[in-house]
Amino acid sequence: MNQFKRYFLLISILLFTAVQSYAADAQQRFPKPEFDSGYTQPPTTASSPRMIFLEYLDVFILFVVLSVVTWFVLKRRSRRGVFWTSVFSLLYFGFYREGCICSVGSVQNVVLGIVDPTYAIPLTALLFFLLPLIFSLFFGRTFCAGACPLGAIQDIVVLRPIELPKWIQKVLGLIPYLYLGLAVLYVATKSEFIICRYDPFVGLFRFDAPYNMLILGILFLAVGVFVARPYCRFFCPYGVLLGWMSKFSSKHMTITPSACIQCKLCSNSCPFGAIDEPVVETGKRRSNVNRLMTYFILLPLWVGIGGFAGSMMHVPLSRFNQTVYLAEQIVEHPEVKNDPKNIDVRTFMSSGKSTEQLVVEADAIRRQFYWGGWMLGGFMGLVIGTSLIGLSKFRKRTDWEPNKTNCLSCARCMDYCPVKKE
Amino acid sequence: MSDNKEPKSIERRRFIRSGMQMALAVSLGGVAGISFLKATPKDMVWQIDPFKCVQCGRCADECVMTPSAVKCVHAYALCGYCDLCGGYLKPDANARSTAAENQLCPTAAIKRKFIEAPYYEYEIIEDLCIGCAKCVAGCTSFGNGSFHLQIRHNLCKNCNDCAIARVCPADAIQRVPADTPYLIKGDFTKGGKGKKA
Numbered sequence A: 001m002n003q004f005k006r007y008f009l010l011i012s013i014l015l016f017t018a019v020q021s022y023a024a025d026a027q028q029r030f031p032k033p034e035f036d037s038g039y040t041q042p043p044t045t046a047s048s049p050r051m052i053f054l055e056y057l058d059v060f061i062l063f064v065v066l067s068v069v070t071w072f073v074l075k076r077r078s079r080r081g082v083f084w085t086s087v088f089s090l091l092y093f094g095f096y097r098e099g100c101i102c103s104v105g106s107v108q109n110v111v112l113g114i115v116d117p118t119y120a121i122p123l124t125a126l127l128f129f130l131l132p133l134i135f136s137l138f139f140g141r142t143f144c145a146g147a148c149p150l151g152a153i154q155d156i157v158v159l160r161p162i163e164l165p166k167w168i169q170k171v172l173g174l175i176p177y178l179y180l181g182l183a184v185l186y187v188a189t190k191s192e193f194i195i196c197r198y199d200p201f202v203g204l205f206r207f208d209a210p211y212n213m214l215i216l217g218i219l220f221l222a223v224g225v226f227v228a229r230p231y232c233r234f235f236c237p238y239g240v241l242l243g244w245m246s247k248f249s250s251k252h253m254t255i256t257p258s259a260c261i262q263c264k265l266c267s268n269s270c271p272f273g274a275i276d277e278p279v280v281e282t283g284k285r286r287s288n289v290n291r292l293m294t295y296f297i298l299l300p301l302w303v304g305i306g307g308f309a310g311s312m313m314h315v316p317l318s319r320f321n322q323t324v325y326l327a328e329q330i331v332e333h334p335e336v337k338n339d340p341k342n343i344d345v346r347t348f349m350s351s352g353k354s355t356e357q358l359v360v361e362a363d364a365i366r367r368q369f370y371w372g373g374w375m376l377g378g379f380m381g382l383v384i385g386t387s388l389i390g391l392s393k394f395r396k397r398t399d400w401e402p403n404k405t406n407c408l409s410c411a412r413c414m415d416y417c418p419v420k421k422e
Numbered sequence B: 001m002s003d004n005k006e007p008k009s010i011e012r013r014r015f016i017r018s019g020m021q022m023a024l025a026v027s028l029g030g031v032a033g034i035s036f037l038k039a040t041p042k043d044m045v046w047q048i049d050p051f052k053c054v055q056c057g058r059c060a061d062e063c064v065m066t067p068s069a070v071k072c073v074h075a076y077a078l079c080g081y082c083d084l085c086g087g088y089l090k091p092d093a094n095a096r097s098t099a100a101e102n103q104l105c106p107t108a109a110i111k112r113k114f115i116e117a118p119y120y121e122y123e124i125i126e127d128l129c130i131g132c133a134k135c136v137a138g139c140t141s142f143g144n145g146s147f148h149l150q151i152r153h154n155l156c157k158n159c160n161d162c163a164i165a166r167v168c169p170a171d172a173i174q175r176v177p178a179d180t181p182y183l184i185k186g187d188f189t190k191g192g193k194g195k196k197a
Helices: A002-026 A052-076 A079-096 A103-115 A123-139 A142-146 A149-156 A166-172 A175-188 A202-206 A211-224 A230-234 A237-247 A285-312 A314-318 A322-332 A334-338 A343-350 A355-392 A412-416 B007-038 B058-062 B134-142 B163-167
Strands: B044-048 B070-074 B110-116 B119-124 B147-151 B173-177
Touching: A052 A079, A052 A123, A052 A142, A079 A142, A079 A149, A079 A412, A103 A123, A103 A175, A103 A237, A103 B007, A123 A142, A123 A237, A123 B007, A142 A149, A142 A237, A149 A211, A149 A230, A166 A230, A175 A237, A175 A355, A202 A211, A211 A230, A237 B007, A285 A314, A285 A355, A314 A355, A322 A334, A322 A343, A322 A355, A334 A343, B058 B163, B070 B119, B134 B147, B163 B173
Parallel strands: none
Antiparallel strands: B044 B147, B044 B173, B070 B147, B110 B119
C-alpha cells in the first residue's frame, strides 16, 4: 500500500511539472487581445481531401475494367473492344484521376509497408497492386492491354512500328529488372520512390509538371510512334512482375481460336515482337545439352559477379539518399557549414544535431546500401544467367504462339488470323 | 495444340506450368498476407507538421502543381492581432500601411483589416498565396507563429511520393490519415500539436 502511495506521489509530481512546463510554453509573445467591439475570430478553413468512398470506387472500377478487357481478349477476341477499354482507362485513371495511384507505383507502397514499421499501407494501394497480378496469373497481361493508363497513352501513338533486332530487344529487356531492383532498393533504404519520380506520363495527365518530366513524356511518345510502347517493354518495373505471372498463366490468349493453319499472316502483326515463331532444334543434341548444362553451372558465378559489382556500387548508389548526401557534403566540404544559401546544411546546423550523429546515421544507411547492392547485383546476375539459359534451350514449337512473358494481350494479332471459331 | 505425337512432353509442360502457377500464387498470397496485417482501410494524405517546418521556401518551388498546393493558413486563436505584424510588413518597412512596398508577401496575398485600435486582423487570400513561407518566417521569428503552412487537399494531387517531402530539409512533410488531414496549429494553451483551431 505504501509503495502504491509513493508511486502516486511520484506520478502527481511528474504530472505537475509537466503541466507547468507546458504552461511556460503556452506563454505567447503577444497574447490574443480582448476585443471591446464584439469581434469574433473567423474559423480557419480546411478543405477536406477526396472522400474515401471514391478511393474504393477506383478499386472497383479497376476490377470492372480488368474483367471487361479480359472478356474482350479471351471471349470476344476483339481488338476494338480492347482499344476502347484502354481509352476509357486513359481517360479515367489517366486524365481524371491524374495518374495517382497506379499499379506500377504501388510496388513501392507494398515494399515500404513491409520494411517500414511506421508506414501503414492503404488498403486501396494494396488492392491496386494485387488485382492486376491476380488477373495476370490466370489470364495473362490483360492489365497492360486495357487497364493501364501509361500503356494506353503509348498504345494510341503506335503508328509506324518498326521491328527491333532480337538482340536489342533482349538487352533492353533487362532494364526493367534493374529498374525494379533499384526501386525496391531505394524504398527499402527509405530514400525515395524512383518509379514515381521518373514517371514520364503523369505530367501529361495533369497538363502540369516540372519541365524535364514533360520532356521525358513527350520523348517517350515520339519514340513510341516507331518503337511500340517503349516504356512498357523496356522500362516498366511492374511489367516484370506481370510477366512472371503471365508466363505461367493458365488461360492466356491464343492467336488462333482453334487449330493454327500455318498461314504466317500474324507473323508481322505484333508491334512488340512478342510472337514466337515455330522452331525445331538445330545443331547436335549432345552439344546443345552440354551448352545448357554449362550455363546452369555458370549461374552461381553470374550471381556472385553481379553481387560483387552491386556491392562495389554502393557508395554512388547511396548518394541519392538525402542523409548520406548531406553527411558527405559536410564531411568532405566543411566550408558548406557557413554557406547561408545551402538550405539543407543550414537546417541541419540549426537542428542541434551533431555532425557525429549524422555520420553515424549515414553510415548505417550506407551499410544497408552495401547489402542491398549485393542483393540487387545478385538478382541482376540471376536474371542475366536465366536469360542465357532461356536463349540456349530449345522448346519445340510447331505453331505461331504469343510469348507469354512479353505478350501484352493487345489482341492485334487476332485480327490477322483467318481461322474462325469452330 | 496440334501435335498429338508427344503427349508425355505436353503433360510435363503442363505439370511444370501449373506447379509454377501455384508457387507464384502462394508467394503472391504471402506478400498480400504480410501487407494485409499492416494495411489500413483509411487513405493517407500528405501534411506539413508546422512545428517541424523551417520555412525554407521549397514548398513554393518543388510542388508538382503551379502554384503550389501548399498554402499559408492562419490559426486565428494564436494571433496577437498586432499592428506591427512580422508576417505582414517587411522588416525595413517605412510605414505600417498596406502600401505594396511595405508588404512582405510577394503576391499581396494577405489582407489586413482594422478591427479596433490598435488591433488588425490578417486574412490569407489562398488564390494568391504561393506557399513561399516568407510570412511564416516573419510571424514565427517576431510574432506568435500563427501563420503556418499546410497542404490544401482540394489542390493536392496526393502524389504517391510527395515531391516536396523528398526535398524537405526538416522532414516536416509526412503521411497522415485522410480523416484527420490537417495539422493546424491550435491555441497553444488548449490543445497543442495537431488540434484544430
